[in-house]
Amino acid sequence: MELEKLLRNNIKALKPYSSARDEFSGEAEVFLDANENPFNKPYNRYPDPMQWAVKEKIASIKNIAAEKIFLGNGSDEPIDIVFRAFCEPGVDNVVSIDPTYGMYQVAADINNVEIRKVKLNDDFGFSAQKLLDTANIYTKAIFICSPNNPTANLLDKGEIVKLITGFDGLVVVDEAYIDFSPESSLLPELDEFENLIILQTLSKAWGMAGIRLGMAFAHPEIIRIFNKIKYPYNINILTQKKALQLLDHLQEKEEWVKTIIAERDKMVRKLFKLSFVQVVYPSDANFLLVKMHDARGIYEHLTDQKIIVRDRSKITLCDDCLRITIGSPKENKKLRKALKALV
Numbered sequence: 001m002e003l004e005k006l007l008r009n010n011i012k013a014l015k016p017y018s019s020a021r022d023e024f025s026g027e028a029e030v031f032l033d034a035n036e037n038p039f040n041k042p043y044n045r046y047p048d049p050m051q052w053a054v055k056e057k058i059a060s061i062k063n064i065a066a067e068k069i070f071l072g073n074g075s076d077e078p079i080d081i082v083f084r085a086f087c088e089p090g091v092d093n094v095v096s097i098d099p100t101y102g103m104y105q106v107a108a109d110i111n112n113v114e115i116r117k118v119k120l121n122d123d124f125g126f127s128a129q130k131l132l133d134t135a136n137i138y139t140k141a142i143f144i145c146s147p148n149n150p151t152a153n154l155l156d157k158g159e160i161v162k163l164i165t166g167f168d169g170l171v172v173v174d175e176a177y178i179d180f181s182p183e184s185s186l187l188p189e190l191d192e193f194e195n196l197i198i199l200q201t202l203s204k205a206w207g208m209a210g211i212r213l214g215m216a217f218a219h220p221e222i223i224r225i226f227n228k229i230k231y232p233y234n235i236n237i238l239t240q241k242k243a244l245q246l247l248d249h250l251q252e253k254e255e256w257v258k259t260i261i262a263e264r265d266k267m268v269r270k271l272f273k274l275s276f277v278q279v280v281y282p283s284d285a286n287f288l289l290v291k292m293h294d295a296r297g298i299y300e301h302l303t304d305q306k307i308i309v310r311d312r313s314k315i316t317l318c319d320d321c322l323r324i325t326i327g328s329p330k331e332n333k334k335l336r337k338a339l340k341a342l343v
């Protein structure tokens, strides 16, 4: 893969903003270089623009070099940066699957980049060849998501690898739900694939959706390009601090995941027994896609009971489907009680 050839010319030529903290980042006693206010410590100081402390911690947890990590304001930021760095508006395109996470489409639309969607098979599997056939010389990236949202299933790893090795551009694999799945991340194989970008997030298994921290893992050359484009201080002080604290609680995260998976499996068993439930699709994530008679009516009944699930019934291949996040044992019981009242 020739990264230079994929890159937009304006980004190739870009001289990035250089902050005070970029120009001097060592130890010192008196910092008078950033027009900060000397009062109101510690919030008066700009954050580390490269978030090295957080990256080092993630590097040790994930067993990967810190220079292969990009941190964003949620996964939304690296998704958007892929478009801004590589896709010439009105000219280039990306390929993705349908249905999948809605942000790829939104980021494409905002950047005026065509997104070519390939429908999943009826069993929600995908064919690498079909995606490769949909790509043309203007295709800069392929976005896939495994486990996929909203279909909840892992995509076949062999097919994903076929996609990565068979494509000259970038392949983005969104692993937001990987902790809930029996399959392992592609992360240990990152070095084999120069064109692979893996997305993960602190929003799901780690329980930190509120602090907005998304991770992209890729070859250091790709990370360098991301860093060139991002806002200089894209991760604020509060997020960096909180992430450092919470990342020490690996054990707790694993307990949460175990509980959520056990609750998910219990929910599947109970949902099967409800007469209006047609299909509970297999889930490798922290949510269930459930096909039912009168999904919209059930959605409204639940809303009346102050229980909110996601109506996905207008999405490709998801006719009459609700997407139900697995909550706490108490929340899940409440949901089941509200559903049973409908039988």
Ligand SMILES: *Cc1c(COP(=O)(O)O)cnc(C)c1O
Residues within 6 Å of the ligand: 073, 074, 075, 076, 077, 101, 145, 149, 174, 176, 200, 201, 202, 203, 204, 209, 213, 214
């Ligand atoms: C929830 C989710 C994310 C997380 O997005 P953040 O911006 O990191 O909160 C990423 N990808 C998918 C497919 C998701 O469902």
